[in-house]
Amino acid sequence: EVQLVESGGGLVQPGGSVRLSCAASGFTFYNYAMSWVRQAPGKGLEWVSAISGSGGSTYYADSVKGRFTISRDNSKNTVDLQMNSLRADDTAVYYCARGNRGVILSPLEYWGQGALVSVSS
C-alpha cells in the first residue's frame, strides 16, 4: 500500500524558514517523481514543486522560485521541501504527492494527509 506521511509543519514568523519532509513507503521510491501541492485556507490547490526520481531535475512555481528548494533522499525514501523567506501568503496545507507514472508531472494519484504551515508574527 502506497503511503505518504508529511511532517515538519507549524507556526513560523514572516521571513523565517521551515523544512517539510515526506516519508514514502509501499513502492519503489526512486522510480517515481514526487510533487508538493499546497492549499491556502479556504482556497484552491496550487502546484508548488516537483522533483524527478533521480533528483536530477527540479521544477518550481514562480511564486516560490528562489525561496523554496525541493530535494530527495532515495536511500531513506524521503522528499523534502526547504522553505525560506516565508511570507504570510505561504500559509497553507502542504501536500506531498506521487504520480501514477514515474515521470515528472504525471497525474497525482497518491497524496499525503498534508502538513499545515502558518506564517504569522
Place this chain on the structure above:
Amino acid sequence: QSALTQPASVSGSPGQSITISCTGTSSDVGGYNYVSWYKQHPGKAPKLIIFDVNNRPSGVSNRFSGSKSGNTASLTISGLQAEDEADYYCSSYRSHSPLEVFGGGTKLTVL
C-alpha cells in the same frame, strides 16, 4: 486568479447528471491531453478521479467521465449520489511555468 477557469458552484438532484467545465488556453488544456480531475472533501486530501482527459484510475466509479473540446475540458458525473457532494478541481500540464496548473475549484451540492 487561477490559471484554469471553473464555475464556483454547481448543483443537482440525486440521479441527475451534472457537468463541470474547465477552461484554459492552447498552452495547457488545449495543447495537451494531460487534463486531470480531483475530488476533495473538506479537510481531506484530494483524490484523483480522471486523468489524461478521460481515463479513470482503478476503483473510481464509471459514473465519472471526462472529455475535452478545444481549450475546455469537462467532468460529467451521472447518477448523482449524496457522496458526490465535494469540491472538484481540474488540472493540466502547461508548456511554460508553472508546469502544472489547477482550476479554482467547483463546489458540487447534491440537493
